[in-house]
Amino acid sequence: MTPNQQFTSRNRLRELLVGKHPSRTLRRAIVLAVLAYVIARYVFLPVHVQGMSMLPTFKDGTIHVANLLKYTWHEPRRGDIVLISLTGTRALYLKRILGLPGETIEFRNGELLVNGEPLAEPYVKGTNSWDMPRMTILPREYFVAGDNRSIPINLHTLGTVDRTKIAGGILF
Amino acid sequence: MLKKTIHIKPLDLQVPLWILLVLALGLSVYAWTSRDSWLIHHRLSKMASLVSKNAGENVLVGLVRAKEVVGFFTEHPAISLGPTASISDRDEISAAIHQLRSGVDTLKINVRDTKLNIAPNRTEAVMNVTVEGVFTVGGETDNDLREFQLDWVKNSDGEWLIQGAKSIQTIQRPPALGRAF
Numbered sequence A: 001m002t003p004n005q006q007f008t009s010r011n012r013l014r015e016l017l018v019g020k021h022p023s024r025t026l027r028r029a030i031v032l033a034v035l036a037y038v039i040a041r042y043v044f045l046p047v048h049v050q051g052m053s054m055l056p057t058f059k060d061g062t063i064h065v066a067n068l069l070k071y072t073w074h075e076p077r078r079g080d081i082v083l084i085s086l087t088g089t090r091a092l093y094l095k096r097i098l099g100l101p102g103e104t105i106e107f108r109n110g111e112l113l114v115n116g117e118p119l120a121e122p123y124v125k126g127t128n129s130w131d132m133p134r135m136t137i138l139p140r141e142y143f144v145a146g147d148n149r150s151i152p153i154n155l156h157t158l159g160t161v162d163r164t165k166i167a168g169g170i171l172f
Numbered sequence B: 001m002l003k004k005t006i007h008i009k010p011l012d013l014q015v016p017l018w019i020l021l022v023l024a025l026g027l028s029v030y031a032w033t034s035r036d037s038w039l040i041h042h043r044l045s046k047m048a049s050l051v052s053k054n055a056g057e058n059v060l061v062g063l064v065r066a067k068e069v070v071g072f073f074t075e076h077p078a079i080s081l082g083p084t085a086s087i088s089d090r091d092e093i094s095a096a097i098h099q100l101r102s103g104v105d106t107l108k109i110n111v112r113d114t115k116l117n118i119a120p121n122r123t124e125a126v127m128n129v130t131v132e133g134v135f136t137v138g139g140e141t142d143n144d145l146r147e148f149q150l151d152w153v154k155n156s157d158g159e160w161l162i163q164g165a166k167s168i169q170t171i172q173r174p175p176a177l178g179r180a181f
Helices: A003-018 A022-042 B010-033 B035-051 B059-070 B090-102
Strands: A044-048 A063-067 A081-085 A092-099 A104-108 A111-114 A132-136 A141-145 A159-162 A166-170 B073-080 B106-118 B124-137 B140-154 B160-168
Touching: A003 A022, A022 A044, A081 A141, A092 A104, A092 A111, B010 B035, B035 B059, B035 B090, B035 B106, B035 B124, B035 B140, B035 B160, B059 B090, B073 B090
Parallel strands: B073 B160
Antiparallel strands: A044 A063, A063 A166, A081 A092, A081 A166, A092 A141, A104 A111, A104 A132, A141 A159, B106 B124, B124 B140, B140 B160
């Protein structure tokens, strides 16, 4: 390869990497990086599921994407899978909404009753013997639990959560 | 013969110098104001590593570590771990830590999120912290997520100590079910 050819190929490589206008490419790269960070931090948050409380819907170790803006324009609905924030968004609870504000909720031998009426839960697999006396959900609160009812109720994290703690929902 | 001379205008040097000075001043102010925050976070991560437990840890080492954790608390802290469980004595803290660590084969405490508010007098601070405990019992690994509020106070030696701690129930368990195990 002649020195001239070497120079041309080096130029082509440089052009491929940083474009014809490196400063413009740098500006674009910075804007893209900032945009990617903001979207991944405040809009579509990648989440890594740990634990078995949402089995069989969400398996331990799987990765999903959360939508942190899901409840910006409407309130959570029954059956929604929601992310519940603790101090921040680096560790969150993943639960399903079973009861809405003002409703009564109870478990009778594994069956969920909302306002005294049995509610079908197609996402729950197998039988269980969860029992919980009837309780009324306060305004601005939601009743949440995991889908894995094979875990005894005394070992399961379930209960009411304030609306402000619902950070978003699962996108996929 | 043409003699080349290089002229450096005083202003050319002054501008970058001023920028550097302002940057240095800004950094100093930032370092000074965030010093307490750094100290508290450092103590928290030290405490987390002391509470953590490796496989096959010697009993004596465990006792020493539990005793060391006590040094992060004031003489009579107010610790509330639920509606019925509370601790207000350093020996009780040591015993509780020892009991917690003895019940598991391995334990890794990860500090996941923190939110710190330092009082304007810079001697008191309130911190919300989410910790994750990954533990192994009988070969099975599990994890637990908890949120706490820690009240920090700075002693006369400039050392930050925990004077109060309480567990925050993000998901309020129905009272009829009692405490989760």
